[in-house]
Amino acid sequence: MNDIFKAVIGGIALFTRFPVKTDKEGFHALAENIFVFPLIGVLIGFLVGMFSTFISQITLLEGIYPLAVIFFLYILTGLIHIDGLADLFDGLMAHGNIDAMKDTNIGIGALFSLIFYLLALYVSIENIIGLNLVVIFIFAEILAKISMVNLASLGRSIHEGMGSLFIDRISYRDIFLSYLFILPFLYLWGVKTLIYIAPVILADLVILLICNKNFGGINGDVLGAGNEIGRLLVLMVIGCIPF
Template sequence: MRGALGFLSRLPVGHTEQAWDAFVGTPAAFPLAGYVVGGLVALPFLAAGLLPAPVVTAAYLGSVVLVTGVNHADGLADLGDAAVVHGDPAERRDVMRDTTVGVGAVLALGTVLLALALAALAAAELPPLVAIALVVSAEVGAKLAMATLACIGRPSHEGFGSTVVDGSGPRQLLASLAVAVPAAVVAVPATAAAVLTGPLVALAISGWANRRLGGIGGDAFGAANELARVAALHVGVATWSLFDMPLGDWGVLAWTLS
């Protein structure tokens, strides 16, 4: 858990070799750390209904950067550059190692940031406990996407991807799914849909990376986190709205405790 938080957040924990070794061999630590990260970035939604939705949204975006840093966004940028390159997998991987920021990176980052802001804006219009539940479930779903990649992925080269993938398999994926269950059942079906979006995003990234990059690397994990977060939050908000859940704050709390 400490190693996962050290990698997935800017919290001052988990930076020892022992914590790192334990983390890379335990995919379930990804979604487990998602609860902590999700709880922290969801704090601005305590003010939903008290402050204007755009203010809450801006505070949420700021908390995501403050808590998680830019490491995973860098992976998304690299994958964006690789996506617009015409060439074989080796050429695409070379572009990903280039420190120059290309149009693909700008487009990927800009689109995801805009989509995340719009999803957060919609969540800020919901009852605070509902919004918090959806934000936490989206974060757990994003980390579950990374765990899914670790269990089903095929590494393209030596590096973080191969280190995490080696030794992981279906049993570890089941453990990761089990860890994510509490986040999925808080306000079903919306939170369940948000959590399950993570593995679906991972499957899509894994398939694309196998065809275009020859497998997954560290950048694919970062991109999976960023893409799954925004997709999960949109899916969760949409599901809640479509089913028009009448519970409200106290209803969600009572349902959860029961």
């Protein structure tokens, strides 16, 4: 039980900007208990959902509501995952050059992916105004973290780093327990829940195919990209097919 608590603290330190103290032991506990990823997603989704619900009631912010939500999201979580998305596209534009993913300079692939992603996120958030935002954002963040679990469980690590810590240690227990977080939504929405989940799983498989072909595997940047793409897909589909 103590290891799980350390894993949660490690997850909060890694996935949010909360000033919690952890150490290598905390990150190793997180790597041994990856099923807590969706639990951190619940925390993030709840806070983003509460913020979204509050500002959606402020008439003066009506025109910039999605922008305010996006700003709050990345103030809360930091840019670690969206940086992974940018690095992934830089690597793909360099035809599988892993060094391009590590380059601190922003390439055209990164620039295009960030612009497209943020515009799509803006439109997706705009489309869910009027729905139960707390529930939606909790679900979206759970699926974003499950996307990382999927990629870690099916992918192979291409080099040592933070990503390999999770990719090399994930177990069937982590996968099973992660998906249990979806059960309350199956009760709420029934079969429609599967419609919201399917694009995320499909996207994970496509990401794996592309990364295996271009890089020979995945790394932490790919896990971060999966988090961002998973969140976006959930918000897009719910906006198009409300529950």
